[in-house]
Amino acid sequence: MWFKRPPRPDIHARDPARRQAAVDTGEAGQSALRRLVTRDPDARVRNAAIRRLRDLIVLRQVIETESDETVRESARVRYRHLLSGGDTLDIGYRRAALAVCPDRQIVAHVARSAREPSLRIAALARIREPALLDEVRRHDPNESVRACAGERLRQLAAEG
Numbered sequence: 001m002w003f004k005r006p007p008r009p010d011i012h013a014r015d016p017a018r019r020q021a022a023v024d025t026g027e028a029g030q031s032a033l034r035r036l037v038t039r040d041p042d043a044r045v046r047n048a049a050i051r052r053l054r055d056l057i058v059l060r061q062v063i064e065t066e067s068d069e070t071v072r073e074s075a076r077v078r079y080r081h082l083l084s085g086g087d088t089l090d091i092g093y094r095r096a097a098l099a100v101c102p103d104r105q106i107v108a109h110v111a112r113s114a115r116e117p118s119l120r121i122a123a124l125a126r127i128r129e130p131a132l133l134d135e136v137r138r139h140d141p142n143e144s145v146r147a148c149a150g151e152r153l154r155q156l157a158a159e160g
């Protein structure tokens with residue numbers, strides 16, 4: 001009796017389930033993931049690729065241009081996670097991405113939860129919401145970050 005072996009995961013397969021399985025098993029490198037995120041016709045494959053992608057530029061493009069709301073939200077969650085230091089990305093790369101991030105909610109998330117105090121301070125410089133600044137001033141575990149939030153509050157109060 002012959003047993004039929006299930007098809008092997010393949011990022012180039014015609015079947016979206018096989019492409020998604022290849023991404024899920026880690027068989028796709030970052031270049032292949034970029035291609036899948038930006039060009040694959042199947043939203044499930046794009047979602048799977050987004051969960052493994054470590055490219056803030058491509059994720060930002062997906063957030064801004066993707067038509068599928070689920071894919072767009074997955075990219076936004078992944079972008080926020082990576083920007084805050086949820087991976088091993090270089091802080092200079094993350095700081096540059098933060099500097100051009102137009103999403104106030106993502107900037108606020110970084111101000112509250114970035115792994116490095118210096119990145120939280122960089123995010124605070126872009127915050128204009130007194131309630132958020134006061135929250136950080138009272139609750140951040142780092143004294144420098146708390147002081148920076150207090151100074152930012154004073155600046156906003158002086159501006160009127």
